Amino acid sequence: xxxxxxxxxxxxxxxxxxxxxxxxxxxxxxxxxxxxxxxxxxxxxxxxxxxxxxxxxxxxxxxxxxxxxxxxxxxxxxxxxxxxxxxxxxxxxxxxxxxxxxxxxxxxxxxxxxxxxxxxxxxxxxxxxxxxxxxxxxxxxxxxxxxxxxxxxxxxxxxxxxxxxxxxxxxxxxxxxxxxxxxxxxxxxxxxxxxxxxxxxxxxxxxxxxxxxxxxxxxxxxxxxxxxxxxxxxxxxxxxxxxxxxxxxxxxxxxxxxxxxxxxxxxxxxxxxxxxxxxxxxxxxxxxxxxxxxxxxxxxxxxxxxxxxxxx
Ligand code: HEM
Ligand SMILES: *[C@@H]1O[C@H](CO)[C@@H](O)[C@H](O)[C@H]1NC(C)=O
Ligand SMILES: *[C@@H]1O[C@H](CO)[C@@H](O)[C@H](O)[C@H]1NC(C)=O
Ligand SMILES: *[C@@H]1O[C@H](CO)[C@@H](O)[C@H](O)[C@H]1NC(C)=O
Ligand SMILES: *[C@@H]1O[C@H](CO)[C@@H](O)[C@H](O)[C@H]1NC(C)=O
Ligand SMILES: *[C@@H]1O[C@H](CO)[C@@H](O)[C@H](O)[C@H]1NC(C)=O
Numbered sequence: 465x466x467x468x469x470x471x472x473x474x475x476x477x478x479x480x481x482x483x484x485x486x487x488x489x490x491x492x493x494x495x496x497x498x499x500x501x502x503x504x505x506x507x508x509x510x511x512x513x514x515x516x517x518x519x520x521x522x523x524x525x526x527x528x529x530x531x532x533x534x535x536x537x538x539x540x541x542x543x544x545x546x547x548x549x550x551x552x553x554x555x556x557x558x559x560x561x562x563x564x565x566x567x568x569x570x571x572x573x574x575x576x577x578x579x580x581x582x583x584x585x586x587x588x589x590x591x592x593x594x595x596x597x598x599x600x601x602x603x604x605x606x607x608x609x610x611x612x613x614x615x616x617x618x619x620x621x622x623x624x625x626x627x628x629x630x631x632x633x634x635x636x637x638x639x640x641x642x643x644x645x646x647x648x649x650x651x652x653x654x655x656x657x658x659x660x661x662x663x664x665x666x667x668x669x670x671x672x673x674x675x676x677x678x679x680x681x682x683x684x685x686x687x688x689x690x691x692x693x694x695x696x697x698x699x700x701x702x703x704x705x706x707x708x709x710x711x712x713x714x715x716x717x718x719x720x721x722x723x724x725x726x727x728x729x730x731x732x733x734x735x736x737x738x739x740x741x742x743x744x745x746x747x748x749x750x751x752x753x754x755x756x757x758x759x760x761x762x763x764x765x766x767x768x769x770x771x772x773x774x775x776x
Contacts, residue, residue, distance in 0.1 A: 472755035476594035480573075485565035489577055489593075495557045496581040499550075504699050507582035508646030509550035514579040514753060515642070516548060517572065519629065520607045522758030524600035525571035527608070528554060528768040541608035546689070547649065551769070554578070558768050571768035572597035576754050583750075586645060588701030589743035591751060598762025601771050615652050615716040619725035622718060631752055637722055637731040638745035639753065644705040647691035647698060648715055650682035656717050658684050669720045671712035678715075694719060706736035 481488040500507045517527040520538060527544070528551065529537045538544060539551075554574055561569045573595045584590040613625055626636040657679055660667040666675060681692055694715040695705040705719075709732050714720035722728045735742035763772055 472594065472757055475757060476596045476755065478592050478594055480595035481565075481569060485561065485568045487564055488561060488569050488573075488595075491560050491564055492557055492574060492577040493581045493585075495553070495560055496578055496585060499553050499556070500585055505647055506550040506553055507578075507585060508642075508698070509548070510553050510575075511579040511582040511642060511645065512548065513554070513575045514750065515639070516544060516608070516612055517575055518753050518756045519611050521600065521604065521760070522756045523572050523576065523597055523754055524758040524760070524762060525575065525597075525765065525768060526600040526603040526758075528571050528575075529600070529603040529771070530769045532770075535602060536605040537603040538605055538608040541605045541612065543612035543614065544608060546651075554768050562766065567764055567766060570597050570599045570762075570764045572599050572762075574768070579750065582645070583701050583746070586699065586701040588644075589747045591747035594751070594754065597757065599765040599768075599771075600758060600760060600762055601773070602760075613718065615648075615718045616655070617718050618721040619718075619728045622721075623727060629753075629756055631749065633728055634731050634745060635749040635752060637728050638735065638742060639749040640719060640722060641703070641705050641735060641742055641746055643694040643716070643719055644701050644703070645698060646694065648694050649688055650686065650690045650692070651688035652716055653678060653692075654682055654684070654688060657682060660717070667717060667720070669712055669714075669717075669724055674713040703735050703739040703742045706732050706742065710736045 496507055513527055516538070517523055517525060520526060527538045531537045531540065539548065554571065557574050557578060558571060576593050576595065580591060580593050613622060622636055623633045656667045657675065658666060681690060692715060695708045697704045708714060709720060709723040712720065714723065723732045766772055
């Protein structure tokens with residue numbers, strides 16, 4: 465696995481497009497605002513791209529590349545297939561930016577700006593984004609398979625994983641708070657409901673009434689594409705996710721394990737009691753996540769789904 469990263473501070477800067485595309489940030493925000501009115505969930509789906517892009521060889525738009533006859537991309541990796549969505553939102557943003565300032569704003573930066581806006585537009589914090597990333601010439605399905613965590617991981621394993629990216633346990637818990645927005649499939653909870661760790665039983669960490677509700681939504685052998693919010697207010701970016709973990713109404717095993725585990729429980733409690741603490745830690749975590757850069761050669765793609773030039 466590649467963990468080579470350039471020093472973000474040498475490359476990225478706020479207002480990077482100040483001269484070349486002064487309206488870049490306002491164009492992205494306007495597209496995200498329109499998107500949210502059309503389909504509320506899609507802004508969450510777009511925000512998730514920042515995680516699935518930046519953990520796989522840095523924030524380089526690799527997650528957006530379609531497969532080619534010679535390259536298996538990340539869209540169809542096990543954690544992404546049937547789950548990552550709203551690629552067309554990035555296409556629409558790119559189209560608007562290409563009209564305003566051709567061949568200038570990278571797809572990798574679009575993900576970073578759009579993720580910030582998704583959070584701000586749904587009631588969460590706002591932060592300054594550093595820009596100037598380049599788009600990759602390739603993508604790696606294998607790296608996506610190997611790196612993007614499954615919801616069967618517990619807090620200890622998640623701490624270890626995030627540490628490899630210089631992200632602390634506190635960063636990891638705060639970033640998991642992104643599950644305040646969006647939806648997950650029954651597919652992601654059926655083992656927890658009916659066969660936790662191969663036990664043939666449900667996860668004892670469930671609050672019983674919540675479990676009852678989920679077994680109705682996600683019956684054994686039912687349609688695993690049915691979705692649920694991961695907290696009780698999936699359209700609002702707030703600390704309800706952490707309150708739900710405290711009352712053992714977390715959806716994913718990985719979510720609930722943040723409260724089960726003594727290594728992370730105090731952060732869950734802190735964020736559940738003080739939304740400002742959560743918002744500050746979340747913004748800080750997103751900036752650190754956005755600082756993960758690739759050292760491979762890059763370009764500004766004209767279409768986020770395909771490279772301009774052939775990778776050699
Ligand atoms: C800590 C480790 C994490 C794990 C194990 C994890 C796992 C998952 C899973 C299993 C789903 C539901 C997939 C489905 O059933 O289709 C999901 C959804 C989501 N994740 Fe994560 N995730 C993690 C961290 C993050 C981070 C760091 C972010 C963003 C910064 C993020 C953003 C999202 C969003 C917004 C959704 C909902 C997407 C939608 O509605 O389309 N996740 N995650
Ligand atoms: C669930 O979605 C996947 C692709 O996202 C599809 O292949 C499958 O047929 C769907 N299953 C049902 C029961 O609709
Ligand atoms: C967490 O998961 C790891 C890897 O599967 C396992 O070795 C460890 O025992 C688990 N920790 C707890 C507290 O369950
Ligand atoms: C983590 O920090 C160390 C020390 O500053 C640095 O050498 C390493 O490249 C960083 N790793 C990542 C993935 O950013
Ligand atoms: C539960 O999981 C275990 C291990 O993955 C598997 O062997 C077993 O068949 C499963 N049981 C049911 C009822 O699906
Ligand atoms: C919540 O956290 C913020 C930021 O650390 C702090 O200023 C504020 O006093 C805290 N609020 C409460 C009620 O503890």
